[in-house]
Amino acid sequence: MLGSGVYPYLKSQGYNIMATDLVVNETWLSKLDVRKFKEAKSIAYKFKPDIILHLAAFTSLEYSEEHLEEAHDTNYNGTVNMAKIAKSLDVPLVYISTAGVFDGKKDKYTEKDIPNPINVYGRTKFYGEIAVENMLEKYFIFRAGWMIGGGKKDHKFVSYIVDQAKNGNKEFNVVNDKFGTPTYVRDFAKNLDAMINTKYYGKYHMVCEGTAHRADIAKFILDTLGIKGYKMNEVDSSFFDKQFPVARSRSEILINANLKKLKLNKMRNWKEALKEYLIIDFINEQPK
Numbered sequence: 595m596l597g598s599g600v601y602p603y604l605k606s607q608g609y610n611i612m613a614t615d616l617v618v619n620e621t622w623l624s625k626l627d628v629r630k631f632k633e634a635k636s637i638a639y640k641f642k643p644d645i646i647l648h649l650a651a652f653t654s655l656e657y658s659e660e661h662l663e664e665a666h667d668t669n670y671n672g673t674v675n676m677a678k679i680a681k682s683l684d685v686p687l688v689y690i691s692t693a694g695v696f697d698g699k700k701d702k703y704t705e706k707d708i709p710n711p712i713n714v715y716g717r718t719k720f721y722g723e724i725a726v727e728n729m730l731e732k733y734f735i736f737r738a739g740w741m742i743g744g745g746k747k748d749h750k751f752v753s754y755i756v757d758q759a760k761n762g763n764k765e766f767n768v769v770n771d772k773f774g775t776p777t778y779v780r781d782f783a784k785n786l787d788a789m790i791n792t793k794y795y796g797k798y799h800m801v802c803e804g805t806a807h808r809a810d811i812a813k814f815i816l817d818t819l820g821i822k823g824y825k826m827n828e829v830d831s832s833f834f835d836k837q838f839p840v841a842r843s844r845s846e847i848l849i850n851a852n853l854k855k856l857k858l859n860k861m862r863n864w865k866e867a868l869k870e871y872l873i874i875d876f877i878n879e880q881p882k
Contacts, residue, residue, distance in 0.1 A: 739775035
């Protein structure tokens with residue numbers, strides 16, 4: 595999902611990219627499994643990259659909780675493998691982390707706050723952060739928030755709401771007790787591009803400006819797409835306990851403090867970014 599935003603933007607900027615995935619379902623992809631060190635190293639040595647962008651991860655909280663070893667193998671061991679390869683090639687590594695490394699007890703988080711993940715996914719991503727920091731000197735850790743983007747590869751909240759509207763649903767049950775910062779993949783790609791052309795190595799929060807709960811976002815989606823006569827039921831998280839049983843942080847609001855210090859924060863307000871995404875990727879199939 596993130597790759598579908600990062601790849602075309604970096605290509606448009608003239609980068610020569612070898613894009614890989616575990617499942618090859620696009621013509622611009624080739625296969626690479628980050629869990630298999632020797633194979634990954636062989637592929638990297640043939641391509642000889644100037645920088646490695648490590649986007650691979652299991653991101654489903656429910657799947658990770660039920661498949662602990664697989665989540666650890668991908669999110670931690672896979673990251674260690676990429677760090678080893680980056681070190682041996684003497685090139686920087688970009689590691690994408692998550693707001694899910696925090697427990698949500700604070701209202702907002704900067705890079706100075708100490709992570710305390712409350713689920714398997716958050717823990718495995720945090721362990722990946724620790725590995726990168728301990729193994730490398732040249733690295734960028736970018737923590738993203740609630741990801742929006744991906745178009746046909748969007749299997750997250752935006753497509754969940756849009757699909758319901760397309761199917762003629764007029765009543766929506768959406769939680770209002772979880773807070774976060776949406777992160778638009780195209781803005782993320784632009785800011786990533788700006789950062790990797792510096793030597794300001796380190797850890798950064800990279801999310802859109804502004805905050806919201808899920809019901810705020812759902813209302814904005816439906817209003818932007820011109821859906822009329824819908825009913826929005828704001829519910830608490832317990833409403834979806836059976837569907838999403840894994841513990842989630844009350845607040846995943848991130849502040850781009852380090853980007854702002856460098857005056858390199860290029861992330862727009864989430865409403866502006868989400869409106870663009872909806873127009874570009876969904877407006878031609880706008881539900882009536």
